[in-house]
Structures are given as C-alpha cells and as structure tokens.
Amino acid sequence: MLEVKNLSFAFKDFEVLKDIEFRAQKGQFVSILGNNGAGKSTFLKCIARILKPQSGVIVVDGKDIHRFSSNDLAKVVGYVPQRYVSTRLTVFESILIGRKPHFSGITPSKEDLQVVGSVIEKFGLKHLAFRYLDELSGGEMQKVVIARAIAQQPKILLLDEPINNLDLKNQVEVLSILKKLSKENGILVISVLHDLNLAIRFSDHFVFIKDKSVFASGGREIITPEIISNVYGIEVKVETSHDQLFVVPVIPTM
Numbered sequence: 001m002l003e004v005k006n007l008s009f010a011f012k013d014f015e016v017l018k019d020i021e022f023r024a025q026k027g028q029f030v031s032i033l034g035n036n037g038a039g040k041s042t043f044l045k046c047i048a049r050i051l052k053p054q055s056g057v058i059v060v061d062g063k064d065i066h067r068f069s070s071n072d073l074a075k076v077v078g079y080v081p082q083r084y085v086s087t088r089l090t091v092f093e094s095i096l097i098g099r100k101p102h103f104s105g106i107t108p109s110k111e112d113l114q115v116v117g118s119v120i121e122k123f124g125l126k127h128l129a130f131r132y133l134d135e136l137s138g139g140e141m142q143k144v145v146i147a148r149a150i151a152q153q154p155k156i157l158l159l160d161e162p163i164n165n166l167d168l169k170n171q172v173e174v175l176s177i178l179k180k181l182s183k184e185n186g187i188l189v190i191s192v193l194h195d196l197n198l199a200i201r202f203s204d205h206f207v208f209i210k211d212k213s214v215f216a217s218g219g220r221e222i223i224t225p226e227i228i229s230n231v232y233g234i235e236v237k238v239e240t241s242h243d244q245l246f247v248v249p250v251i252p253t254m
C-alpha cells in the first residue's frame with residue numbers, strides 16, 4: 001500500500017535522511033522511533049508531501065504521491081503535525097474542516113455531518129463541541145487535531161507524537177482508537193512515538209531511525225536491548241511481564 005524507495009532529504013546542504021527504504025500495508029500500526037533530531041518528523045512530512053525529497057519515490061497504491069491532486073491526496077493521506085496553531089473556530093467547525101476533501105461543492109453533506117458527529121462522540125468531545133479552539137487545554141486541543149484527521153477518513157494516517165500533551169488515560173484512549181481504526185477499518189497508521197512501552201503495546205511494526213537511515217525495521221523480534229541501546233545510546237533491559245515486553249532503562253543508583 002505504501003512504498004518508500006531510496007528516499008533522501010536534506011535541508012539545503014544538511015542531509016537528514018539518506019536512502020530510506022520502507023514498506024507498509026493496510027491495517028498496520030507502525031511506530032517510527034529514534035532519538036530527538038533523528039529525522040522522524042522529516043520522514044512523515046515527506047510522506048505527507050509537505051517536504052519534497054531530493055531523491056527517491058513515495059508510492060501509495062501503485063501511484064507516486066507527487067501525481068495526486070491536493071484534494072485526492074487529502075483523501076488518501078491524513079497528517080497530524082507535532083505543532084499546530086489554534087484558530088477562532090469551534091471544535092465542531094474544526095473537525096468538519098477535516099471533511100473538506102469529501103465535499104461536493106461548498107456545503108457538507110448529511111454523511112459529512114454524521115462522520116463529524118460520530119468522531120466527536122468517539123473522542124468524548126461532545127461537551128466541547130461548540131467551545132472555541134483557543135479556549136481548550138493542550139490535551140483537549142490535541143484530541144481535536146487527531147479527531148479532525150480521522151474525520152478526513154484517509155487510507156494512511158500519519159501522526160507526529162500524537163500523545164505528547166495527553167494524560168495517561170487519554171494516551172491509552174487515543175492509541176486504542178487508532179489501533180481500532182487500523183484493525184477494523186484497515187487504515188495504515190504511522191505514528192512517531194517517544195514512549196517505547198506504549199509503542200510496543202499498540203504497534204505491530206517498528207522502524208528505528210538512526211544516522212539518517214533505517215537502523216532496524218520489523219516486528220517485536222527487533223525489540224532487543226542491543227538494538228534499543230544502540231539507537232538511543234543508553235543501556236536498557238527488555239523484560240517480559242504478563243506476556244508483554246517492557247523496555248527498562250538501566251539507571252545507576254544516585
């Protein structure tokens with residue numbers, strides 16, 4: 001469904017990504033992992049066509065993303081950025097904007113309104129539906145931005161640190177919604193995450209970026225102390241409890 005071949009990207013002469021190869025299928029939940037500054041956001045922005053790589057191709061369902069019209073690309077690829085600006089729109093209006101690629105003409109259809117209503121319900125945002133975005137807390141705003149991308153109903157959903165501003169309950173709730181979307185609706189979810197243990201719990205595929213390239217890519221078999229210590233530059237243990245893997249940093253006693 002998504003194929004990235006030989007992708008290299010540089011900001012002027014500062015090379016961030018070199019010869020990246022990546023493939024993912026419908027229904028997968030992929031975590032993009034690596035240190036700060038490794039190039040994770042840059043990678044997502046190339047797939048979302050916000051940045052244009054100097055070389056390589058990104059193919060969705062057999063078609064180069066640079067051959068899609070903007071409207072058609074928005075039906076296929078949804079993107080939730082790491083930072084966003086708040087506007088004087090209500091939660092409802094903001095999520096409705098996610099439906100724009102599906103509008104025929106300038107008015108939303110009954111289906112558009114139904115989708116928005118159901119996403120608002122799913123995210124527990126009903127009580128905030130007519131609140132302005134600049135009156136929301138950081139976590140509430142984060143949920144609205146994710147809800148808008150889901151209302152867009154893309155085939156591929158890219159999320160850059162989607163749980164950053166959320167409390168533990170909301171982190172689990174949002175990741176559970178994304179997991180359900182990938183499993184039940186066949187959406188390919190690709191998310192940058194910093195919390196390795198939540199990434200392990202929710203993802204079925206992991207991509208570690210280091211030194212401009214894919215250092216390791218695969219399923220749970222690549223969650224090893226060697227790979228994680230090498231990528232993050234810190235000693236870790238990988239332990240199993242209740243059939244789940246946990247990454248535990250080795251911290252000297254202070």
Ligand SMILES: Nc1ncnc2c1ncn2[C@@H]1O[C@H](COP(=O)(O)OP(=O)(O)OP(=O)(O)O)[C@@H](O)[C@H]1O
Pocket residue numbers: 011014016034035036037038039040041042043
């Ligand atoms: N617009 C820009 N111009 C120049 N350099 C940039 C620009 N945006 C990012 N960079 C640099 O590119 C590198 C990769 O940045 P990127 O945001 O992709 O990293 P990241 O892995 O997402 O980091 P983090 O985990 O801290 O969000 C960093 O060294 C960053 O400073």
